[in-house]
Amino acid sequence: MNVRPNSPAARDIAHHLHPYTNWRRHEADGPLIINSGKGIYVQDDQGKEYIEGMAGLWCTSLGFGEERLVQAAAEQMRKLPYYHAFAHKSHNPGIDLAERLADMTPGDLNHVFFANSGSEANDTVVKFVWYFNNALGRPEKKKIISRIKGYHGVTVASASMTGLPNNHRDFDLPIANILHTECPHYYRFGQEGETEDAFATRMADALEAKILEEGPETVAAFIGEPVMGAGGVIVPPRTYWKKIQAVCRKYDILVIADEVICGFGRTGEMFGSQTFEIQPDIMVVAKQLSSAYLPISAVIISDKVYDALADNSAKIGTFGHGYTYSGHPVAAAVAVETLKIYEERDILSHVKAVAPLFQEGLRKFADHPHVGEVRGVGLVGAVELVADKTTKASFDPAGPVGVQLDKRAIANGVILRNIVDSLAFCPPLIITDKQIKELFDRFGKALDETEAWIK
Numbered sequence: 001m002n003v004r005p006n007s008p009a010a011r012d013i014a015h016h017l018h019p020y021t022n023w024r025r026h027e028a029d030g031p032l033i034i035n036s037g038k039g040i041y042v043q044d045d046q047g048k049e050y051i052e053g054m055a056g057l058w059c060t061s062l063g064f065g066e067e068r069l070v071q072a073a074a075e076q077m078r079k080l081p082y083y084h085a086f087a088h089k090s091h092n093p094g095i096d097l098a099e100r101l102a103d104m105t106p107g108d109l110n111h112v113f114f115a116n117s118g119s120e121a122n123d124t125v126v127k128f129v130w131y132f133n134n135a136l137g138r139p140e141k142k143k144i145i146s147r148i149k150g151y152h153g154v155t156v157a158s159a160s161m162t163g164l165p166n167n168h169r170d171f172d173l174p175i176a177n178i179l180h181t182e183c184p185h186y187y188r189f190g191q192e193g194e195t196e197d198a199f200a201t202r203m204a205d206a207l208e209a210k211i212l213e214e215g216p217e218t219v220a221a222f223i224g225e226p227v228m229g230a231g232g233v234i235v236p237p238r239t240y241w242k243k244i245q246a247v248c249r250k251y252d253i254l255v256i257a258d259e260v261i262c263g264f265g266r267t268g269e270m271f272g273s274q275t276f277e278i279q280p281d282i283m284v285v286a287k288q289l290s291s292a293y294l295p296i297s298a299v300i301i302s303d304k305v306y307d308a309l310a311d312n313s314a315k316i317g318t319f320g321h322g323y324t325y326s327g328h329p330v331a332a333a334v335a336v337e338t339l340k341i342y343e344e345r346d347i348l349s350h351v352k353a354v355a356p357l358f359q360e361g362l363r364k365f366a367d368h369p370h371v372g373e374v375r376g377v378g379l380v381g382a383v384e385l386v387a388d389k390t391t392k393a394s395f396d397p398a399g400p401v402g403v404q405l406d407k408r409a410i411a412n413g414v415i416l417r418n419i420v421d422s423l424a425f426c427p428p429l430i431i432t433d434k435q436i437k438e439l440f441d442r443f444g445k446a447l448d449e450t451e452a453w454i455k
């Protein structure tokens with residue numbers, strides 16, 4: 001890349017450290033600078049337009065430039081730009097949002113704790129779980145089981161629960177008491193002649209074996225995304241969660257649904273827990289909670305978990321956890337407005353209406369010579385490239401085919417996310433039929449160009 005001295009790209013390279021980036025490659029390649037957006041489209045600093053096929057990072061559900069969210073933020077900024085919720089303080093946006101979340105989540109998830117990101121929320125969950133079992137006089141029941149390829153964030157505890165090598169390697173993670181069980185990816189880990197249901201049973205059996213090996217009295221919780229996102233959009237078999245949940249119930253293990261991506265319509269129901277029939281004891285939401293216009297996340301807990309935590313806080317004299325910006329009033333006001341828009345525009349019906357076209361469009365790529373699997377549900381999906389369709393052999397990790405496809409996609413005006421050799425799709429929920437076609441037209445060209453590059 002030819003970087004002009006003092007250009008934004010040069011200044012970026014000089015001073016801006018990027019998350020999830022090869023910093024030496026960045027020095028050579030420079031940034032893609034996105035400065036504006038409207039609807040499902042964003043524009044770079046050269047005026048080139050892209051479809052944001054990932055809704056940013058699985059988050060801008062209402063697309064870019066939603067004026068009502070801007071207004072909600074501006075109004076709240078004027079009224080009360082900041083207040084906190086420590087030591088019995090509160091404010092209306094926080095109250096409204098907590099009530100709304102309690103109403104819309106399934107079961108008796110009635111109590112809401114706010115944080116600012118998915119990672120912070122999941123770190124909060126770990127502390128809730130430990131506090132819960134101390135409160136119940138079971139100090140040995142502390143282990144949390146997550147899954148290989150699960151993604152729960154990057155702070156110390158949440159990165160430990162994340163089951164991806166690069167989040168642990170050289171960070172001295174995972175911490176103690178965090179374990180990982182099998183990844184429910186049938187295409188990759190299903191055995192010859194095994195049905196999806198039998199595979200789901202094997203996954204649940206593996207979980208049970210792990211619990212028994214560790215001792216059920218030491219295992220506190222199981223955490224999972226209804227559909228794994230950052231691990232490569234891995235949709236489990238339909239019966240997987242029922243079987244996993246049954247094992248957890250058998251050993252008095254809390255079920256935690258990390259709905260940071262799935263929450264608010266992504267899978268075709270309001271929550272992934274509804275799509276996969278999970279009744280979690282704890283649910284975590286973020287991202288689409290505010291359409292990502294401001295950072296906010298929430299941990300929503302059942303009556304049972306709340307009662308134990310509340311008793312313990314009374315015993316100790318306080319619940320010694322919370323963030324300066326827990327339930328920030330401006331972020332909360334934007335989230336309340338986001339949820340209102342979902343309801344008024346019936347975003348769920350819209351997702352249900354366009355999802356079949358999206359899923360069919362994705363599946364058309366399955367015939368491509370190097371597409372091993374196409375998978376997805378609702379408005380999220382992925383296309384996985386393989387070196388050999390019959391053996392399912394992956395490409396040599398040193399020969400970056402996924403990176404190439406990602407680059408070709410950008411050249412063709414669509415931003416996706418390359419996860420090893422899978423390209424993930426997660427467009428804003430407001431995407432229309434016509435725009436879905438445009439998205440796949442652009443991606444199809446990128447795939448053909450990558451095919452030519454492979455040859």
Ligand code: PLP
Binds near residue numbers: 116118120152153
């Ligand atoms: N949980 C899930 C399922 C996620 O997908 C993510 C982020 O992608 C996180 C947690 C972490 O969220 P954040 O990046 O806001 O810390």
